[in-house]
Amino acid sequence: MKIGVIGGGAWGTALAQVMASGGNDVRLWAREKEVVSVINSVHRNTLFLPDCPLSERITATGELGWVGETDAILVVTPAQHMRTVLEGLPDNGRPLILCSKGIEAGSLKLLHEVAHEVMASSPIAVLSGPTFAHEVAAGLPTAVTLASADEELARDLAERIAQPTFRPYATGDVAGAEIGGAVKNVLAIACGVVDGAGLGQNARAAMIARGFAEMTRFGLARGARVETLGGLSGLGDLVLTCTSTSSRNFSLGVGLGEGKPARELLEDRRTVAEGAATAPVLREAASEAGVDMPITQAVCALLEGAQVRPVIDALLNRPLRAEGV
Ligand SMILES: NC(=O)C1=CN([C@@H]2O[C@H](COP(=O)(O)OP(=O)(O)OC[C@H]3O[C@@H](n4cnc5c(N)ncnc54)[C@H](O)[C@@H]3O)[C@@H](O)[C@H]2O)C=CC1
Ligand SMILES: O=C(CO)COP(=O)(O)O
Incomplete structure (x- = not known):
């Protein structure tokens, strides 16, 4: 699979590493030019996840559109910036997996409600759980909740992103x-x-x-x-x-x-x-x-x-x- 990851902070980078270690090609969108450059040149995110060597299957980019042309997209921006970032992404029906944690200021909306407003054609899931980025990136055992109102989608995505040390549990309770x-x-x-x-x-x-x-x-x-x-x-x-x-x-x-x-x-x-x-x-x-x-x-x-x-x-x-x- 080709996986897109939006957000080159610690968590987006760790998730990119998990997906790449499962043999997927990963396109990682980062906001900072220096993050794009250092990931592509030395395969590390020296700003946000400095101690973890990264797979060469991860390609960083500043082009959101290129990340949109993948089979599934993990969204890992800070919660208050999710709406603005998604507005720059084509709404092309690819599944979005929201991995940020928060509630939108002003609207008081949960993030899946925000994503649904901006990306009405894209199926939406949420990934959340006890996951310190540095441990996940190091391949230590981790289990998460993977939720979608479409429970079949939740089960399907769980099958597709599971790794030996990264274990999603599907639910319909977004x-x-x-x-x-x-x-x-x-x-x-x-x-x-x-x-x-x-x-x-x-x-x-x-x-x-x-x-x-x-x-x-x-x-x-x-x-x-x-x-x-x-x-x-x-x-x-x-x-x-x-x-x-x-x-x-x-x-x-x-x-x-x-x-x-x-x-x-x-x-x-x-x-x-x-x-x-x-x-x-x-x-x-x-x-x-x-x-x-x-x-x-x-x-x-x-x-x-x-x-x-x-x-x-x-x-x-x-x-x-x-x-x-
Ligand atoms: N770090 C972790 O262990 C975990 C983090 N999360 C969640 O993931 C989300 C992202 O957190 P981290 O990756 O830890 O971030 P981080 O603290 O490592 O990095 C900050 C991130 O914020 C981004 N940013 C700053 N200003 C921005 C703007 N105006 N627009 C868009 N992006 C902007 C930066 O580009 C960078 O990606 C948060 O909601 C956090 O709660 C969830 C699970 C684990
Ligand atoms: O969400 C996290 C672990 O599950 C990360 O927690 P902090 O954002 O407090 O570092």
Whole structure:
């Protein structure tokens, strides 16, 4: 197969490497000329995935149209740029597999809804799960959720992209797969704050469990299935990113928890911490859906400059309630 990958960051590059290692020819669109040039000349992405030698089956390009002439296209831009990038791609009916994690600001739409608006003729699937790019690129075992409203397409794509160490599980629950990936980034910031503020491992476990309740409440309100939220793209990814400094979102939270200003932590960064963009969008979407998300609200307050201690005190002093979603 010829596979297109749109987005030459760490995740797009790692996915290109997985596809190439399965014997596919890969066309990788990168926004930065230097990324295109260095991948084609020395077969490395020195900017975004520096430690991984890349297959010679990967050809990088700045031409979106050329990437569109492939059998399937993985879309791996930052969530807030997906619409603009897709508008430059021909809508020629090739399957699109969305691999980014987030909710569009302004429209409050999930990314498959955005893609469907722009690419009405192209079948759409979502790939999401616990997947640190550097581990996937190194060929370490990884499992993901692969979702499409057309379950036969999900199963077919899963067969086509599976590798011995890259194992997709098909589902028809697109909203569930996307909401898990988007919400866990916000919760990873919260868990980083717990770590940075020295609140202990009990507090982190509580944050993961109550964060999962929050994810489930929001997911159910937006049509997700509970088994998807408890699967790889929900609970699986939540556990991964809430427990590791390999997560950019968790690391951002550690900085906030240590009392560093959000502005300073976010300015001049080349890599994305999607949770920072998703948090205010999620707060708005939750309010619109009538869903209580106190951890998300706390993360928003910290990103907007609130002091750590009063925000934590406010969370701890909420009225007691029964356990459950
Ligand atoms: N890195 C990882 O381990 C994983 C990342 N993801 C998701 O993949 C998506 C992409 O993240 P990464 O590859 O990690 O990015 P990255 O942080 O490695 O690189 C930043 C990317 O943003 C792109 N970019 C910056 N400004 C842009 C603009 N105006 N228009 C279009 N693109 C622009 C850059 O070209 C670059 O590809 C995110 O939604 C992330 O949540 C999902 C799973 C794993
Ligand atoms: O989504 C990821 C792992 O599944 C990557 O997490 P970060 O974006 O927090 O690094």
